[in-house]
Amino acid sequence: MITSISWKNVWRNKSRSMIVIGAVTLGTLSGVFVAGMMKGWVDQRIHSAIHTEVSHIKMQHPEYLNNEEIKYTIPNYSEIENYLNNSENVKAWTKHTKIMAMAATSRGNTGVMLKGINPDEEKRVSDLYTNIVKGGGNYFESEFKNPIVISEKTADQLRLINYQITDNLIDTLKLLKVKDHTIESLASIKDKRFITEKKFKSALEEILHKNEIRVHGPVIMQMAKHYKVKSKIVFTFSGSNGEMSYQSFRVVGVYKTANTMFDQMNAFVIADDLAKVAGFEPNKYHEINMIINEESVDIKDFSQTLAEKFSETNVMTWKELAPDAGMMADFMQVYYYIIMGVIFFALAFGIINTMLMAILERIKELGMLMAIGMNKKRVFNMIMLETVFLTLTGSVVGMILGAITIGITGRVGLNFSSVQEGFEAFGWSALVYPSIELSFFFGVTLMVIAIGILASIIPARKALKLNPVEAIRME
């Protein structure tokens, strides 16, 4: 009975309750959405940390961690190979040779880590092969001697990207019904090559109006970009004999991941090619990366098993290898609840205020209820329930709307490319697919109930202080 009175009391002053419920709805919706977006980001970051960058578990020579010298190869490699091939817990694994090298073209140079891989094996462990940019060649499919796959970032530093207005581009713009004036202006620099993005941009700024750049700039930049695939890059490194060696590799592919720092470091070559030029012995590798069968074994447990079995090697999980992603995975739940907590804390003031108004309006009625025999505990419960209902209604609506919003945006993705550079520097993708766990909604519901109970204390105390006689007598 008291429960039903409380629920009905919520709707006594409809417009006032609706304002509070609306605020709670909006607060919950935005909290849930932000949490969903964060989770989408974190999930993506974790996914690319594992499946593009570091894999589940990496094994290497313990010294290699401190000192990336090529002499620190994995001890007892054959035993490990044998073990991994026969373990049901390992989905796929691959091994790399690695060497630090200075890359140079006629126009630029930069330092990279050359990783010697076996492309077919690598594909099963890392999805990097899916990250070849448009117009940027392919992943070791072309038949060249000494092929190499470099990142767009490295290509840029080596000046292997040109910008050029081509006939093709102009035709496309015509199809897109871009104004004649814009196309004529662009035609004036047709076929001219710009070797940096900056130079091309300033050329565009000279011939185009600000508005034209704002509207068409991104498309033009994208289409004018040409990767100089097949170019030669000369690498300098000190091989196993300690002497400086030179070797040229030919670009077959240009990749781009969401992690600029990863891109800046890593270039991939065929392990056999690298072994030849650097003088690596057979069965000497610097690292083993593996993907674990997560349904059959816990990553941490399995890494411990490996560490015990092969005590001369260092074994690390992705959480240690990509600590930013690892930390996020561990703490993200806490962050979501902090966000919701802050929102509900702010809303609590509005809720308390509304309930205080409701109590003041009902002084006579409350006095009457106490007079006819409703004890303080029941009065308290009635007010507490009303507060909880008020809060819960809004948050349930907010959670439903939040789930719908996340459902939709989770499918199509949210594009943050206007602020892309800032995100990608840290490995956070600019395209986010929000997602949420069901348990989060349970958590929020419990939280809302707790907030409702806490927010009811002040109004309820006010009601309990009433003296029934005075309350009834008051005119």
Place this chain on the structure above:
Amino acid sequence: MKVIEIENLNKIYKESEIEVHAVNGVTLDFEEGEFAAIVGPSGSGKTTLLNMIGGLDDPTSGEVIVGGSSMSKLKGAELTDFRLHNIGFVFQSYNLIPVLTAKENTEFVMRLQGLSAKVCETRSEELLNIVGLGERMNARPNKLSGGQQQRVAVARALASKPKFVLADEPTANLDSKSTETLLEIMEKLNREENITFIFSTHDARVVKKARRVITLEDGKILSDVTKNGGE
């Protein structure tokens, strides 16, 4: 059988330096089945006296004994519980919970008493039929006239099967037709069910219906007259 014994009851209100002796040395008994009116000019202490009888207000001194037990010994939750089980209340206004129907309002006290939903339902329907609202059981108070609301209040007061019903100016806000109807219902309940009613009033027509009339002045009993055979 005596349901209420009042012994030398006093209530003094102190406002700054001035003391108001709202109830001054009242000694009274009420027998079961009485139909008594408390009358007197405004400020004579009617409400104060009824509140003390109903355990809503503490006397400054003196005793109110209901069914043999002294109320002054009860505090807080015990007192609330005592009211719930022993006394029916009808106030001048604000008797009903606006969000509940007539029937739910009548059931409310019984539910507080812990009676089952079934029992509550049967009894509240019965009572609303007695007060002539069988047809309006599912109406909320704002859909009922003032007189109908007071009749629901009477039904509600009786629902808890109290030892007596206290009504402070139950007809003050009613027109003469509604006043008459309400009084008839109260009289009938008194006659047929032997319910004890103690009510205060200003209305001469209401006073006429009472079998016992207690007149207060300045907190003191001026007269206490019991008519023979009502009317």
